[in-house]
Amino acid sequence: MIPAFIEQDAALVGERLARIYPEGSRTTKVLYDAQKYSLLAGGKRIRPVLVLETCSMLGGDQRVALDYAAAVEMVHTYSLIHDDLPCMDDDDLRRGRPTNHKVFGEDIATLAGDGLVTDAFGVILSCPYASAQSRADAALALSLGAGSFGMVKGQVIDMFGESNELSQDELLELHRGKTGALIEAAVRLGCHAAGLTSDDQRVEVLADYARNIGLAFQVIDDILDCTQSAETLGKSVGSDQKDGKTTFMRFYDVDGARAYAKQLTCDAIASVKTIENSQNLVTLAKYLAQRNY
């Protein structure tokens, strides 16, 4: 049962995303079609929901939050497109549909992703309702979360783990980068959408919340990947395991992993409850922890 506010937020984000790319001319249509194919494929929209709900909790302007939310989803979408490429995870199926490069070719998929991540910054920085300070803070948070010291670093550690045994600290760094950094960035963008600057203590409380739900999310993903069918999951079962990738399940059995995810969720809820009006973020943390695993 998806909480109503998540579905409402996701619908708003979908409408905003549908306005990013034009029809295109005969030379450029394939690019914009490829971008829209992955951007409008649905998905849970967890990251943009976090931007919207964080901003809403803090009393900020939802028009700003919607632009920032779209940017985070564009970055998430680019990361999925590139992650699915033959030279990376080589996946054929994503959200129950052929992956981007299967439909548009590797060259266009690469460029569609390149465009998405680059354009995401433009969406933030051209938001007409936000101050220059808010836009600069938000775009910086996105760069730090998505770049070579955040999400990209996580991907590289993930690949390193394919042919090397990772220590538990390295596995944590992998998860914090690959999944956690962009989830943390989403919450930071929500804060900046509401006009909070980086030295506001609530930003760090919320970043802590995000890191915990992000890690829980990845633990649960690993559990699902090892226990669920392709039909339920919309991607190849055990696709992470089959090529020897290091996952969370190398260090925990299923019960242990479930207990760990639960503890992370409790920690997340405890920290966010110190902030007023955080009901929806509490609900979101619980919802993520109750996925079908």
Next chain:
Amino acid sequence: MIPAFIEQDAALVGERLARIYPEGSRTTKVLYDAQKYSLLAGGKRIRPVLVLETCSMLGGDQRVALDYAAAVEMVHTYSLIHDDLPCMDDDDLRRGRPTNHKVFGEDIATLAGDGLVTDAFGVILSCPYASAQSRADAALALSLGAGSFGMVKGQVIDMFGESNELSQDELLELHRGKTGALIEAAVRLGCHAAGLTSDDQRVEVLADYARNIGLAFQVIDDILDCTQSAETLGKSVGSDQKDGKTTFMRFYDVDGARAYAKQLTCDAIASVKTIENSQNLVTLAKYLAQRNY
């Protein structure tokens, strides 16, 4: 004969770029090594020189210009890494050395590029010497120049031209995107480094200068690619022609292309001369037009 200010600027930029990426741990070293491999491979550094000289002409803070210049070169470097990938131009040689994916593999090369373009925004947005307005303006100009309506669009048109005959308008749009947009962004970043806002008339005069030298640069590149040896050029001769790519030489013979490049350079010089202290930008336009073709 390279003008002294270009060599001095390029050296400053090289020093700044050398400070972007750390040594890294055993899991991340390969990423930062791959990024440094291409970032510190030399090259003409024309785009960062444009940032520095534009800012200097306008009396701006060179510390700001240096951060913005580094960001533009990071984006240029990412575009070269991805452009060389097997699924794109499939080049083995770049600046006389093996291309990034030949040394580090396609997966790391893809991620090294992804990180470079994402981190570039962070370098601008964390510049401690610039106002939030300057940083937001500069990062927006970089996004617009590099993204799906600028450089990435140019790449897609280029690929479309491999299997379709392009009209001359489409070829111009290709060049304006693939090469021109980032050169124009460089000049805009120089303006924003000096504190000019987008509505300052000088920004448009300089953008016009940039578009003209950018187009001239690409015309000359196409001439060189069709006339020079691999040794002089540091890449495979006729590498653009051999796979049926549309280049400028489909519409012009060598003499015609030279005349066109000369006219573009004259137009560029005429526009930039209307601004005070533009000697170095005039010299730069002349230097670029006198490359060995």
